[in-house]
Amino acid sequence: MYDYLWLIPFFPFVGFVINGLFGKKIRNEAIIGGIGTLMIFLSFLVSCGNFYALLHDSEKVHQQVIASWMSVGNLQIDWGFLLDPLSALMIMIVTGVGTLIHLYSIGYMHGETGFYRFFAYLNLSCFSMLMLVLGNNALVMFVGWEGVGLCSYLLIGYYFEKQSAGDAAKKAFVVNRIGDFGFLCGLLTLFWALGSKGVWTINFVEIAENAHLLESGGVVVTVITLAFFLGACGKSAQIPLFTWLPDAMEGPTPVSALIHAATMVTAGVYMIARMNGLFAMSPDTMMTIAVVGACTALFAATIGLAQNDIKRVLAYSTVSQLGFMFLAMGVGAFTAGIFHLMTHAFFKACLFLGSGSVIHGMHHGYHHAHLHDDPQDMRNMGGLRKKMPITFITFLVSTIAISGIPFFSGFFSKDEILWWAFAGERGHWLLWLAGAVAALMTAFYMFRLVFMTFFGEQKTDARAKDHIPESGLTITIPLMVLAALAAAGGFLGVPHVLGNFFGHMPNYLEHFLAPVFEHAQVLNGIAVKPELAHSVALEFSMMGASIGIAAFGILGAWFMYIKTPTLPGKFVASFPGLWKAVYNKWYIDELYDAVFVNNCKRIGTFLWKGFDVRVVDGIVNGTAWVVKGIGSGLRYTQTGFLHNYAMGMVVGVVVIVGYYILGK
């Protein structure tokens, strides 16, 4: 089965090529969408086969080398794939969620002029993501890494005639590139650092095997991992590089679901997990990751509180949830991080798709009424639960999951992260506190979203009101599947304490991923603090706290948006400055513009008009000018008068003869 590993990325690539080259000719949406979906589905099937095979295989690491890519001296890089539990899980998520989103898109993108283009890009992004996940060395991963960046660019800029879409696409790519800079630096330093120890490699398996050659906790490892982490920050929208992700909502909603929630943005987390052996060696980096993750979780959540655009709320929520994953990585809870990555993929994809369904409906309504109101503004919604029951239910399930209500998937994953943040060797109660507050806000703004959208009075313009239909089957089926996963997915990773209640249900995920993480964790002493490890009471009380927080957040949202809907207005009135800051995303974009973008432009303009044109060309042209000036000056020695010429000669004679007679 492992021999067919290459088929997994290959199928979407074929889809990309077919739709990209011939899509315009095919025209038929069913065929185009069908090909796109089929290809990713085939890929899903192969993934299932491989996953299954791996599950029952005692050998957990399999590599497949397709061809040599670059071969220069001691730099030998292959086009190779790596299947281990981590990548197996990831390909399942990518292809699985990917298939659903492809299916969803057939309905959602119906009637778009660039339908074929969309599917081609979507396939390409799946291809890239699979390359990223499956690559057996850092450079193949980088291909996927940049590939998803490219697809993100293309898909955000899908509505390229919109200025904001173009801007957002460019911003996404450029900010990602800043991350890529880190990735490349890390990669190069790693290659050199290992090379100087005699192992010239960037193969993940070999890196893991030889990581011990580097000094644990030393500068080199810290630099490498920090550089990689910068890359992860860019891709996974962490502070300080998170600004692109909210803007990325300019893309069509399935895109937001697929790459800006389920797959691409989790690449950073995946990359850290992939190189956990290396990261674990540097406590400083781990601490940095944890702090950055916690801060991002908290910070993005605050912004999420005040947004009115349905997708923006979800976008900040994504940033926040990614922060949780990084927090997990930082405290060494790799399994928990990946677990949250998975559950997040389910519920956030579902949420995005649900919001897409809502927008689709709203758009339909407005279109019908020939209105140009914003179909994404939650202030125009309300009471939609009756209009769109399936969307509502699936959305609600996912919201519950993300809020951390027990036995839904988000509860298990988030709770495990918080537990590690509190009780892990590398955890700290402050980290836990940040996470807990973020979780509180998450519950609050998510239910705020649900309440504003689905409950209360319908605030949509009267003319459009009655023309908001429930979406079709291609849209609702993926919603239902994802909602089911969001609800039940958590049982893959039930904590031991709880597992006992479910008939000694094991933590499947931890068990499955153990071959990947255990080694580094053991080696670097990453575990739950021993004095807390067996404190069942503590674990339960933490869990209780989590539940309490979630409940509090939900109640708060209920209180403010259902019970006394005037309250938010009062709140805004009493803290106008605070609200404005939050609403405007703490002015981070403006800050970046002022500090980096404008200064870069200023420097560029200066270098061009000030330096290039004035100084360099000034010297060049100045030299020419001086030479010419001397020439024109000398020219006037040539007066045309015989006497002057004779005089010139005489002076020449006198000087020369005088020099030789007197000077010697």
Next chain:
Amino acid sequence: MIGVYHYLILSAIIFSIGTFGVLTRKNAIVIFMCIELMLNSVNLTFIALSRHLQNMDGQIFVFFVMTVAAAEAAVGLALMIAFYRNRESIDTDDFNMLKW
């Protein structure tokens, strides 16, 4: 006793006078005469040296110089006449069409 050096110094003085004349006079004919003066001072040098060295080469040279000077005079005067025909002047300040 008048020795070779006296002749040499005299000729040097004459040469200088000629040179000075070339530099200061404006009339083409006068300039030409100054040049002749220079050539003749050279002739004087040659003859003095020839005498001093007991060697005929210098005197032969003088003949050549004189001949050449005559030829030059012919050509020079012809050129001056041509110029005079066009400009009605042989003032060297009028040689001013070609410059810079």
Next chain:
Amino acid sequence: METLGQIAMQNVNMAAIMPSMVLCCFGMLLLLVSVFSKRGRTAHVAWLSIVALVITAIVTISGWNNPQEGFAGSVVLDNFAIFFSMIFIIAAALTILISDAYLQREGYPVGEYYPLILFCTAGAMWMASGTDLMTIFLGLEVLSVSLYVLAGFFRGDTRSNEAGLKYFFLGAFSTGFLLYGVALLYGVSGSTKIAVIAQHVSQMPAVIDNPMLIAGAVLLLIGFLFKIGAAPFHMWAPDVYQGAPTPITAFMSAGPKAAAFAALLRVAIIGLSSIQADISALFWVLAVLTMIVGNFIALSQTNIKRMLAYSSIAHAGYALVGIVAWNQIGLSAILFYMLVYTFMNIGAFAVLVLAGKKGEENLTLEGFAGFGFKRPFLGVAMCIFLFALMGLPPTAGFTGKFFVFAGALKAGYVWLAIIGVLNSAVSLYYYLRVIVYMYFRDPQEDFAWVKLEIPAVVSIVLALAGVLYLGIFPGPVMELAKMAGF
């Protein structure tokens, strides 16, 4: 005891002056022919002078590797003289080829023109083959007097008059210095023979302390430097070059300049080799000065003819670099360079001649706007000549400069070479500007172009052939130049 007659028989070796005698005879014959020719018809005189030059060339070449001394060692026809003589002959021939149509056009179809060129060439040959300062002086004067006439040949044209007069006065003036220098050297050594002077100078205990020698040597050299057009004795050159009839300018900048170099080389390298260090130093300064003056002033010229005059000064500067080097390569390089310069410069002037019309010759840059497209052949030819003047491969201008600077580098004059190449960089600008006008500008107005006269085209083609052949295969000719060295 030998009789006077025997002495004369032994010492007068006509073979040594055969080429120049042929030229002089033809010159006198042609004077007669032109007197008896119908007014306004000069073509046959031109062709006869070409014949004369061809015969002279054959006579000259036949003496290769067979040095003939004559007139008691006053004249020698050695390889050096032969090489230079060939340069003069080529210069004269190319000039004559472009002259006829030009003279007709300008309204001076006068037969004496050609004999004068022949006499001038003969004078140049004497300069190259003279081993006695007397012979050299005679050659110089024959050459000069002919040139005074030629420069002022257009009697009715004030510019031509002015050019002739300026040349005449300054030439005569410099002759004074030269003669004074000869006289002083004669006083030092008791002879005007270069070999004897060399012997005396080398035997002197403190050469450099003898002011008479130094003054004599310097004055003598200055006489030649004047003819070469080296700064600061260059001032006549632009005016004269500009005012003289264009073919004469072409000839003047090639033939007589080469002749002056020939004499200068013989006098300096054979006669004054014991004060080599001082002379090299002097020439170092003069070469640099000449290059700078020529190139820099040329930058601001708008008249192509005058610009080429300054460029000619600059090229004299490059050639002087070869003397500074004072080695075999430098010497041979000068010989080679003079030949190359003859081709490229006369070629460029030939194009100028053909580009003009009566009276107001078309010599300004503006007048050349769009020239390249109107006259493709002339345009391409001009480009090649200009690239050669710039010193770009694969033209002879490059190889010429290459050898000259190689000589300097071999002798260790790195800075001189660098200044030299930087000067050629400066020169790029004004040469390129001509091309800019020829090709990159649209024509301002329509000129009544003269038609392409076959002889002129032949001249241009020959020059082109020379420029390209010497550029791509400089080996054989450079080998000859090497053999022609001392």
Next chain:
Amino acid sequence: MADYLLSLITFFPLLGMLILLFIPRDNPGLLKSFTLGVTLLTFLISLPLAFDDIFASSGAMQYREFHEWISIGSFFKMNYNIGIDGISLWLVMLTTFIMPIATLSTWNSVDKNVKGFMALLLLLETAMLGAFVSLDLFLFYIFWELMLIPMYFMIGIWGGKNRIYAAVKFFIFTAVGSLLMLVAIIYIYYYAVTSGAPVEGFGIQEFYQLGIPSDAQHWLFLAFALSFAIKVPMFPVHTWLPDAHTEAPTAGSVILAAILLKMGTYGYVRFAIPLFPEAMQTYLPFLAFLAVFGIIYGSLVAMMQEDVKKLVAYSSVAHLGFVMLGVFALNLQGMAGGLIQMVNHGISTGALFLIVGFIYERRHTRLISEFGGLAHKMPIFATIFLIITFSSIGLPGTNGFVGEFLALVGAFESGLRWYAVVATTGVILAAVYMLWMFQRVMFGKITNPENEKLKDLSIREIVLMVPLLIFVFWIGIYPNTFLSKMNPAIEQLLIHVKSKQVAVVVPVQPVIAQNLVLK
């Protein structure tokens, strides 16, 4: 046949040019087709070189031809001494490959004096090929200077508004550098002759073996380095490039970017570094600094350009900074990266200039502000432009990445680590300026009514781009085709350079060094 293959390839275009002169000037179609035919044939003739496996196994010069050319007794010896190894192989191939494309690009853009243009194109091809295959410094110099002439005319006659300034600047700028190099060339020759080394003319392989004393090496190296730096062009002697590129006709820009600039980088690899290894060592930090500074500088300046072509021109400064950084790494990866990046730059930037040419032909303007929303009207164009843009940015999977990555790996492995880190920021800036430009040209609504009428690419234009696109991906995905054939030659070069450089260090404690070797 094989004995004279290189000469045939080199002079075939010249032969074509001579025949071209007899084609009547009033038949532009025939002139263009003929030129295209000649360049295509040249490409076909050169193909066997690319398929010759000898390059994969041997780093020595192949296809050698040696004839005495100029021999003047004890004065000089210059030989017609040509050959190629894995380093020059791909540059030769790049030249023969780009020329037909450049020719084809003139179809609609050159309409005056077609004959002249075509003749110059062919002359230029011979000159460029000659420079790449020359193994004799004198011969190289001839071709090197010869290149200036056709390019000067191309810019000056067929160029844009400010063409005269650009042409003259290009010419004088480049010539100044090469004239100093000429002095250095002659000096080396005399050093070789007087030191009694067994030299055959100006043959570089013999010159490699000279132990030129280090004080002489320094100024010789500087002369060479300046000359090549101007051609590359490296900061701060780059200012001729934006002018020349902007004013040149499309074909001229393509050739200038794709091939002519490579002369400079190639010059470093073939001449400056191996001839003066010790001096190289001294000036390495400085030159590497210039290279890296050029990356940042070129990118920042490119970012603010209002003219697409000028933007691409400044991006060249940045790209070639990567090439130079790779070359200066003086190790296998770096050099290979530098070399492959030369080819890449030829392909990507050449393609970008073609693209600019396409829109210039349609709109007769290159100002970014005049465009916008072109993606609507020209989807095929948009796709191709996008691919090339990302190739220029260095997206993995395209050619640009392979070159940049290898160059950076090389720089990291050598002592240039910090330079490499700074250089890596170039990948961010590249994205900034390219994408910003792409967005402003292609995205958004069509604001300028003139853009409404734009037609998408014609078949000819697509045919023009397809070969370039193929190589964009070929080099990106399977660069080993190229790498494997350049590695042996680079290895050999490096062994030479390192041996000379080590020679400086070893004599300090020769005994210990010997012991080390023995053990």
